[in-house]
Amino acid sequence: MKTKLLVPFDASPSSIRALNYSIQMAEKIGYELIVLNVQLEFNTRNVRRFTGEDQIKYYQDESAREAFEKAEESLGKKEVSYTLRKRIGIPDQVILEESRNDGVDLIVMGTRGVGRVKGAILGSVSYNVLQSTVIPVTIVP
Template structure:
């Protein structure tokens, strides 16, 4: 069984990546789909001083569920089973760690072009993920 990881952030680009993953699953056959969203940790001491760890974790989970919702809607409508997860940490390294820990064979992720040369420059997260993993990464515009 192959494992496909699709990191999502709620953007149109990540929804397109989910649709590409659905197509890849049809072509590859026996696959398991993982969708994750990664929230960067809050590093401000002031926030941690005024809010409990539980309140901060609830915030991460709420934001994560919101980011996962568009992808989950597409997958549910397509009748695709998946495993979803909200992760907290530096985004690209957390994606790479999740892929390694879960034996993912492929990452499919969206990217957005920057500046006036849209489509010519990869997003910084996609670029970092490419440099951190040793499995194929498919970028979806």
Template sequence: MYRKILVAFDGSEPSKHAMDIAVSTADKWKSELVILSVVPRVMMPVFPDEGFGAAPITAAQDMSEYQDKMKEIYAGSLSEAEEDINEAFPDLVVTTKLMEGRPSAVIVEEAEEDQIDLIVIGSRGVGGITGWILGSTSRRVVESCTKPILVVK
């Protein structure tokens, strides 16, 4: 029924719950499982080309180092999750994808391009300072994606 399932993983508790449900659903339907993590891009401010000349260049380097570090951290959690699943469900076909960009946009694009039959996503994520039931990523995905979506609390 679901040939290919995508789970959006940001390491948060709700996304771990989403992962559990995605794994058991994929196991039940013999689906392929794609685990997608998106490293949000650090926003680049506009640097003045005069005035505090040296500082902006250092700041830009710091930001790109920070971005690389974030990517490493995401990659580590992603392969840890993949190993755990491979161990518990050796017959399951699992692929991981690490991308950069705006998480909601990348999730929707990937679901379209990768011909995903079901998206599994947490209701909230690692952000979450407001009292909303859905975070901004899950809300945007629910609003803009035409695929079936399972939102997990």
């Protein structure tokens, strides 16, 4: 059974660097990559008031598709085993859940994504995952 690396990916420069680092590791050692894109749920009263469920789903699907296109720019050229996954929810919680449920051996993620915490040295999602998991985490700057 191959060692599984979970790579949270939102197409930010930091997540692209983390993915490229993971690809290098996978090529050398034969890891299986799980590239995870987490879309926010947007299930609030105010959002539902102005936007239909179909519009939200379309937005989430398009955002994930765009992220996966970016990921495949790096993955397509390499001989690595990978799976692309889209999940909906709170990013750090979904990352932790996915790592527990799928027998992930290592999480490789960037320091910060495309969220609001652009000025932080270590983004809130990365920090929360690092503080809440028992699985090794590699943070790629």
